[in-house]
Amino acid sequence: MVKQIVDVLRDGTICLGSSVTCDGFAEGFPIRVQTHVHDDHMIKFETSKGLQDLVMRPETYSLLVAEKNADLEYRDNFHRLGCGKKFELEDGSHLCLLPSNHMLGSCQVTLQRTDGLRIGYSGDFGWPLGKVIEVDQLVVDSTYGSPRSVRHYTQAAAEECLSSLVFGQLRQGPVHIYAHRGTIERVLHVLSDNIGVPIIATARLIKEVEVYQDYGLAAGELLWADSEVGQLAMQEKSFVHLYSKGDGFRNEPMDGTSITCSAYMVPSNNPLLQYSDRAYRVSLSNHADFNETLAYIKATGAKKVVTDNTRNHGCELALAINQRLEGVFASPSSNKRAPC
Ligand SMILES: [Zn+2]
Ligand SMILES: [Zn+2]
Missing domain, CATH: 3.60.15.10 (Ribonuclease Z/Hydroxyacylglutathione hydrolase-like)
Structure with a gap:
């Protein structure tokens, strides 16, 4: 033995x-x-x-x-x-x-x-x-x-849930999404194809996404929050702001909807958890x-x-x-x- x-x-x-x-x-x-x-x-x-x-x-x-x-x-x-x-x-x-x-x-x-x-x-x-x-x-x-810990929905269903939530909430104003590293790039990938509004991020996240792009992840364009175009985009009614580790999510009160993409899978039969009409969690797990x-x-x-x-x-x-x-x-x- x-x-x-x-x-x-x-x-x-x-x-x-x-x-x-x-x-x-x-x-x-x-x-x-x-x-x-x-x-x-x-x-x-x-x-x-x-x-x-x-x-x-x-x-x-x-x-x-x-x-x-x-x-x-x-x-x-x-x-x-x-x-x-x-x-x-x-x-x-x-x-x-x-x-x-x-x-x-x-x-x-x-x-x-x-x-x-x-x-x-x-x-x-x-x-x-x-x-x-x-x-x-x-x-x-x-x-x-x-x-x-058994998931009763597919990852594709979780992604679908996220995009329809984002599309729906964008009618009421901006949508702020927080996720772990790796998952935030997946969020970008899911949304960027046909979202039709600017997607904003910090310089740190943009740099990280560039590494993904270098390795072939076809993610959409991100606007730097502190740039002139970024600032202009954020004066509009609808935009998406992505955040990950080190990006300062929740440091200040935000207009619109907040969505956390988390690995927690409770409840196990639905990827969506609603905290209020402006706060949600989607279980997007890798x-x-x-x-x-x-x-x-x-x-x-x-x-x-x-x-x-x-x-x-x-x-x-x-x-x-x-x-x-x-x-x-x-x-x-x-x-x-x-x-x-
Ligand atoms: Zn890990
Ligand atoms: Zn781990």
Whole structure:
């Protein structure tokens, strides 16, 4: 019986064997894989920058350069690894990344050891996926690991719900939309084709969207809020203003309608939640739900699974895997302090 060699540390750092961390730092591990740029996956990034080699998809690298400007471009410990390509470690094992359908640059990770054992991390992932990593041991994201987290509508229906809400509300005035990074670009993509009103954003968001456009996301034109055209557009009755992390949503009272696009899927049978006639939430999620998470685990072929128990649902998911997936043994992560 092969010993379990994957785990998650207390701060959320994923450990694959004894040399690779994902989305976090651990003493003595020379390599860090950055699966994507969401804040909760950027644990101790500055420490890693100084002490580890960092491996990521080129798209993630570009988003980091756009966000942090700074010195990243001049560092030789940042490695851009295209999907399906191999990155060889000193001990002869190698890393491989595959897309995870969560946001631009997001990936699943495999580490193939010299003895043939394959270990991996799902990263945050959406479903369905074109390609799934094939591994013996897996750390799986448990965001929707509860059997109660089942979505009873499609993502296409959620997008449809968002566009009809926006079209309807634009008759009463401007519409302000807040979403996470990655999701806000999806909102732009959904709306920009035929919305027929200006879409306003901060300089920060425009820069981020440009990275998406460089990688082929055909999103519409954004007007900079502080520019002359942007200011003029905002004097009109109807426009859409997009906001994401760092854009100052809700810092001042706003005219018109506010819509938050969030990953919460309560109620599970309807993507729309109305707070008032001017405030709504649309559940637009780039995460697999509970059933999709089980389908993903099955597709990886993993026989040992560690559920990420540093947040909600790690225990519930491990239990469900043991009950429902034959031949798969799951346990919640140890959440230890020290390196595993
Ligand atoms: Zn994420
Ligand atoms: Zn996450």
